[in-house]
């Protein structure tokens with residue numbers, strides 16, 4: 241019986257196997273300046289927001305909000321936006337962006353997924369964008385369901401990899417993927433919640449090479465130094481279909497999940 245499987249435990253075991261080292265809040269602080277404007281103009285952002293439903297009366301809780309990627313796109317169209325992040329640098333970046341956009345309905349909340357969230361407001365909509373590789377997914381889903389009245393929107397990597405699956409397999413590199421969206425889909429099903437699933441695609445990290453040498457540099461950046469044998473495999477992969485290789489192979493896919501939380 242699928243309902244008897246402990247997907248929360250399987251998630252934790254997968255995460256432990258992945259060797260994931262969680263970044264500290266100060267490590268995210270140091271990325272905030274670079275990320276502040278970069279994330280505000282992307283097809284990922286447009287695609288995410290275009291899949292959402294909201295009204296002018298809604299409040300939004302954006303968890304792991306970063307510099308306001310999703311929250312600030314919504315702020316002109318909803319009543320209030322609360323950006324929650326454990327990095328003060330990211331919250332400062334969000335507030336600077338909000339000020340530049342003359343938005344006065346954006347509120348920072350300095351908190352972590354791991355805190356108790358007693359002081360976090362319950363909103364109409366909860367958003368988690370690219371910020372859900374958490375230590376305890378069961379606890380995270382319970383928090384989301386308690387803090388959203390109407391809808392939760394969440395993205396999670398498909399396959400759990402930022403690096404190319406095709407090249408990882410080609411080079412026989414150890415699979416250290418993170419737990420992906422299928423754990424979440426199953427955990428929601430076990431809670432009698434029926435999420436809608438869609439996919440957002442963006443270019444692979446290997447995209448944009450105009451020659452084999454450029455591709456090889458990008459592969460080294462993701463996978464480290466290559467042996468002569470590795471280089472021969474990448475060369476053969478490139479030569480089989482240079483156009484496909486120049487696109488970086490398969491796109492990176494984000495699962496876009498949305499669901500109605502149980503009535504409170």
Ligand SMILES: C[S@@+](CC[C@H](N)C(=O)[O-])C[C@H]1O[C@@H](n2cnc3c(N)ncnc32)[C@H](O)[C@@H]1O
Nearest residue numbers: 268304305306309325326327352353369370371
């Ligand atoms: C990849 S960024 C995503 C930012 C934004 N949501 C987006 O899609 O562009 C991940 C964000 O999650 C935040 N974050 C990471 N771990 C967190 C935690 N345990 N609690 C709260 N925020 C966290 C980071 O500070 C960072 O701002």
